[in-house]
Amino acid sequence: MQLSREDLLRAYRQMRTIREFEERVHLEFSAGGIPGFVHLYAGEEASGVGVCLDLTDRDVIASTHRGHGHCIAKGCDVKAMMGEIFGKRDGLCGGKGGSMHIADISKGMLGANGIVGGGPPLVCGAALTAKTLKTGGIAIAFCGDGASNQGTTAESMNLATVWKLPAIFVVEDNGYAESTASSWSVGGDALKRAEGFGMPGVRVDGFDFFAVHAAAREAIARARAGEGPSLLHVQLSRYYGHFEGDAMTYRGTDEVARLRAERDCLALFRRKVTEAGLLDAPALDAIDRASAALIEEAVAEAKSAAYPTEADLVTDVYAAY
Numbered sequence: 246m247q248l249s250r251e252d253l254l255r256a257y258r259q260m261r262t263i264r265e266f267e268e269r270v271h272l273e274f275s276a277g278g279i280p281g282f283v284h285l286y287a288g289e290e291a292s293g294v295g296v297c298l299d300l301t302d303r304d305v306i307a308s309t310h311r312g313h314g315h316c317i318a319k320g321c322d323v324k325a326m327m328g329e330i331f332g333k334r335d336g337l338c339g340g341k342g343g344s345m346h347i348a349d350i351s352k353g354m355l356g357a358n359g360i361v362g363g364g365p366p367l368v369c370g371a372a373l374t375a376k377t378l379k380t381g382g383i384a385i386a387f388c389g390d391g392a393s394n395q396g397t398t399a400e401s402m403n404l405a406t407v408w409k410l411p412a413i414f415v416v417e418d419n420g421y422a423e424s425t426a427s428s429w430s431v432g433g434d435a436l437k438r439a440e441g442f443g444m445p446g447v448r449v450d451g452f453d454f455f456a457v458h459a460a461a462r463e464a465i466a467r468a469r470a471g472e473g474p475s476l477l478h479v480q481l482s483r484y485y486g487h488f489e490g491d492a493m494t495y496r497g498t499d500e501v502a503r504l505r506a507e508r509d510c511l512a513l514f515r516r517k518v519t520e521a522g523l524l525d526a527p528a529l530d531a532i533d534r535a536s537a538a539l540i541e542e543a544v545a546e547a548k549s550a551a552y553p554t555e556a557d558l559v560t561d562v563y564a565a566y
């Protein structure tokens with residue numbers, strides 16, 4: 246199905262914003278300004294944005310430790326996100342979550358997650374809630390190739406089928422779990438696991454926004470129609486190390502340079518939309534400039550913002566209903 250001009254612009258803006266965000270966090274982390282652990286999503290933008298483009302705030306996603314891209318794709322406030330990553334009081338979670346626990350429930354972003362394979366069970370709960378309360382919402386779990394081998398993921402896929410949940414499992418297979426290549430750690434064909442759990446599964450080129458979006462649209466329609474869960478196995482790659490500081494000695498010396506030159510999802514998007522006459526270069530360039538300016542402002546504001554106070558230590562301890 247054809248996307249509107251607004252949708253195409255939004256998709257490109259989100260992908261470019263994620264890229265700018267991550268490239269800048271990479272620099273700021275090496276400069277020592279960011280506390281905690283950081284895992285970057287650069288290179289994988291087409292997946293998060295392609296999957297989330299058609300969602301609304303009543304739909305929820307559960308992310309991974311590599312969660313900044315999912316947050317932006319789900320509509321979280323970019324400046325508040327930067328503040329959170331810098332650990333500041335004005336941050337999205339009051340500076341208490343940081344990169345790996347960043348969340349915004351009001352946007353349906355259940356959070357990044359330090360537990361590999363932690364998202365799929367959360368999504369079963371969220372999808373069961375949506376189904377029981379008939380909200381019309383759906384729930385999507387992002388997980389990596391490493392997480393796809395976790396028992397929690399297998400149990401959740403089983404439960405989602407048994408309960409016929411409006412859920413989608415998106416395996417972002419970037420070829421590595423930390424430094425272990427998926428060819429060493431994934432038994433059999435991960436896509437065929439979908440069939441074993443009684444749900445449709447589709448393999449998707451994760452460098453191609455349009456391929457991801459088309460596959461997601463079908464799975465979303467299925468979930469909304471009450472037909473149960475689906476699996477998307479998205480093949481993509483990350484541009485940075487597993488975490489910031491990873492020397493990446495396990496990757497070929499030119500692996501990332503070649504990916505950037507030959508498979509970049511933003512470059513591919515630009516080529517496709519300009520060749521098809523859907524968007525022109527000046528409109529895309531304007532988005533590039535606006536995204537760069539937004540991230541510049543976000544960093545400046547995050548740096549000058551205040552840290553949480555001692556009194557903030559004892560707030561947000563209990564949930565209120």
Ligand SMILES: Cc1ncc(C[n+]2csc(CCOP(=O)(O)OP(=O)(O)O)c2C)c(N)n1
Nearest residue numbers: 311359360361389390391392419421422423
């Ligand atoms: C339950 C659990 N086991 C192990 C870890 C340590 N760990 C953090 S990230 C990671 C690799 C995850 O790989 P993958 O799921 O492919 O995601 P990617 O980092 O490639 O996005 C591991 C083993 C953890 N955080 N939680």
Ligand SMILES: [Mg+2]
Nearest residue numbers: 389390421422
């Ligand atoms: Mg991986």
